Amino acid sequence: MLGELEQIVLLAVLRVGETAYGVPVHEEIVRLARRDLTLGTVYKTLSRLEEKGFVRSYEGDPTPQRGGRRTRCFAVTTAGRKSLESSLATLRRMAVGLDVGLEPT
């Protein structure tokens, strides 16, 4: 079972897709999760997910608008995807028959 923050971050990485580095992942979370997280918290969660083998990271290219610094890109691994699916499935099972706004598929 993943923590809530881990689920949110994993979902955000999946949503951003190929160029999932700090800024877009963070933006996605702020936009959809409506949480004022700091970048540090996002990176902290990502590194925890990486330790668990749910995401992997690679260095991206430096760009001028980042002062010539490289990005660090993240992608969800198969294990991460499975874990996420199982977490969400658990939530749905638990919500069956309850009026909590979570529809079973």
Place this chain on the structure above:
Amino acid sequence: MSRPEPLPFRLLERFLPSSTADAVVGDLIERQLTGMRLWRETLVAIWHLRDRAPKEVELMSSFLSDLRLAARLLARAPTYTAAAVLTLGIAIGATAAIFSVANPVLIQPLPYHNADRVMVVWERDRDGSRSTVGFTTIRDYAAHSTTFESSAALGDWQPTVSEGTEPERLQGLRVSSTYFHTLGVQPMLGRDFRADEDVPGAQRVVIIAYALWQRRFGGDPSIIGKPISIGGTPMPVVGVMPKDFDDVTAPGAQIWRVLGYAVTDPYACRTCRHLRMIARLKPGVTVERAQSELTKVHKAIAAEHPEDYASPDALVAPLQREVTLQYRPALLALGTAVALMLIIAIANMTNLQLARLVRREEEFAIRTALGASAPRLARQLLTEAMLIGVLGGVAGLAVAWAAIPALVRQLPPQLPRLGAIHLDLAALGVIGAIVVVLTVVVGLAPRRGRRVSNIADGLRAGRRLTGTPHSAVRAGLVVAELAFALMLLVGAGLLARSVIRLLDVDKGFDASNLLTLEFNAVGPRYPANEDVFAYHDKVRDAVRALPGVLSVGVVNQLPLGGNLDMYGVEAQDKPESDPAKVPSGDRYVVSADYLSTMRIRIVAGRAFTPAEERDTVNRIALVSQALATRLWPGESAIGKRIRMGGPERPFRTIIGVTGNVHHAGLDATQLKQFYVPERQWFFSDDTEMLVVRTQGNPTALAGAVRRAIQQIDPAQPIVKIAAMEEVVAASTAQRRLALTLFTCFALAALLLAVAGIYGVLAGNVAERTREIGLRAALGATPGNILRLVVGQGARMAVIGLGVGLFGAFALTRSLRALLFGVGPNDPTTIVVATGVLLAAALAACLVPALRALRVDPSQAFRSD
């Protein structure tokens, strides 16, 4: 790109692993954050992502290796290490010891419930002095005040316990039944006094201290309810106070009984000002509010009874402040002195460390060349400083541990909270704080000078021609040490002169070969005054019969003995309607031979004759010169008539005038006194002093005198046997203790400052050997070279002394309360102290100067 990066980014790069830092900083730049948001992101990122484990492990292992290196360095220089640790140990230990005294006395709240609300209430006389209060006044204050939660009256009481073993005089108090409640304490065993016990004629009950309960009654809990014999009267014990209870209103008190006054009692009158009052403020009431209300209350009472109040006002003041009032100046002065000494010791340590650093420049250069970073070397220095600091702290702990009990023995026994003075956690905290400050100052001082960065320079160290790094810092430290040392020397000098002046004072009696002791006659065997007087006569006869005894006298209170028993003296020919203007005099109720035994001068008229001692009809008195002059300036007092103790007392005729005696202290300015034969006073005193003039050493006779008195009545305790010279010495104990400690601190400071000046100059000469040799080779005379070295030392000395003079003016103002016969800016003291320090400083210059003279010019060209 050449623009320096904003601080948050530099912090991130400093604390985050480099790849993470790149990603985070890049993201932050991309998001174009500024201000608070940027800082928030930075701090959170550092908190979550900082490069933790490896760095800490590395720091720890480098700390341990630094520590090993520091320990090896110190072990290789045992003399230096011992001197440093000893110096720091003494300074830190002395600081902790003085702090341990000051902390419970002045700083910690008294050990009572909400002790900050407990106040002392005085009547305030026209000259601003505090006065004890009459019972009726206390009752009125309590009745009219709305700011007091409760209040109580208390009076001194020194009962004799004759239960069981040896009879014993105890320090005690007679108190209102509300006394303990007002203080905020309760008996641990039994109960508090009840209001129905605090009335005339009620059964007299007592509460005893834990120590007395343990000592005399073996800690037996069944003591509650049992009567004990107090001066022959059985009084039931109703309570035992807790072990840690310390009655600051009467330090050393071991027994309390209810006051049992009624307003109708003759000794309860408004002018019978012999009681003290304490009060507990209601929660939230400020001292100022209580004071302004009590002022109004007092003025209203005084307006109603104008003839009874000499005092225009009343005073409400916190209990803690009041009971420590007389000790505060000495403790603050000592605190300042010890702090100065500590600063000097730290400055000295810094100086020594800087001096060593100069010699180790080569080592640092090599280590830098081998790749040690500047922070790494700085950590090394900090670790060394810490090691010295901790060793000094441990030594200081040992010094404090040994010094505190010794100090406590020297402190006046009346000092409140004396029992609470010990090496406690707070003192350990102070030592710890000093060690931290020491570590930081000594460890970081080198960074203020020059960084050891230029490797080539460092490796060439020792061949430098002139100038050393840190020399300005080191000279500054020496200047500060000299300045502080001068302040301490001036302080010690002023105290020394005060004590000398004080001991030189004409006391008005001859203290040599005089034995004194306190005795009394209480209990059923002495029902009437005449029985007491008969006992006194027997005691005098028995003691006079001893070989080696010249004469014997009896008196109710001893000069310089710490009692303050005074009565207003009214002259028959000069009636005074304003009670405030009636002069008060020390009351001496004496046997006829007291004056001759004390060798108090008779300046006019004559002394009492033995026949007059028994005459209770023709009332007579002697007065001191000061009292005679106050009442009849320019006239003879002989034949005049005076009255003491109020209008209901008879007038008596003055038959003689005595020299003034210093009663309250050697520095007393109140010298008005009167003498009355004991059978002519209107009551017999509970306790009496016996004075015995001896042929030789008075203390050698103490045993014989005691035995002679005890043969008359073994149930009566004999206490305070002492030579009068000891009594005189004890009266100056506080000043002498301040003097001793101040002198120790000042001498230590002098030594350290001189060592400091020597260290700087000696180091300088050693480093400038080449320069000096070169000068000699180029024709400098020995005089030139001497001037070169001594001149440098003299400059430091003069600046230091100049600064120190200003400091001394500031310090000695705080000493004013301890001075006697000298002003705080006494020129002699300042000149002598300056001279001593200057001479010592110049002597310290001479050794290195002579060494400089012996420099062989050829050394200038030798290379090693």
